[in-house]
Amino acid sequence: xxxxxxxxxxxxxxxxxxxxxxxxxxxxxxxxxxxxxxxxxxxxxxxxxxxxxxxxxxxxxxxxxxxxxx
Numbered sequence: 001x002x003x004x005x006x007x008x009x010x011x012x013x014x015x016x017x018x019x020x021x022x023x024x025x026x027x028x029x030x031x032x033x034x035x036x037x038x039x040x041x042x043x044x045x046x047x048x049x050x051x052x053x054x055x056x057x058x059x060x061x062x063x064x065x066x067x068x069x070x
Contacts, residue, residue, distance in 0.1 A: 003039045014041060031056075 007026045012022045013038075024041035031037075031052040038048040 005039065007039070012041065 002046040003026050004026065008028045011023050012026060014024060021041060021043055024043055026036060026040065027030055027042055027045050028039045029049055031049070033052065033056045034051065038045055040048070
């Protein structure tokens with residue numbers, strides 16, 4: 001389902017391949033590094049934030065390695 005700012009604060013139940021989530025609140029999260037935004041359930045927001053954290057950590061590691069090699 002596509003959520004918008006109009007849905008923020010709503011409590012929903014979602015069903016997926018991994019199971020069902022009950023009483024999930026719709027939230028907005030953003031990445032403090034690249035400012036990407038996400039609107040969805042708290043569970044999904046955690047995945048969004050965790051994914052960005054891992055990606056940016058990798059990105060910084062590559063940058064540091066490139067600078068050390070120069």
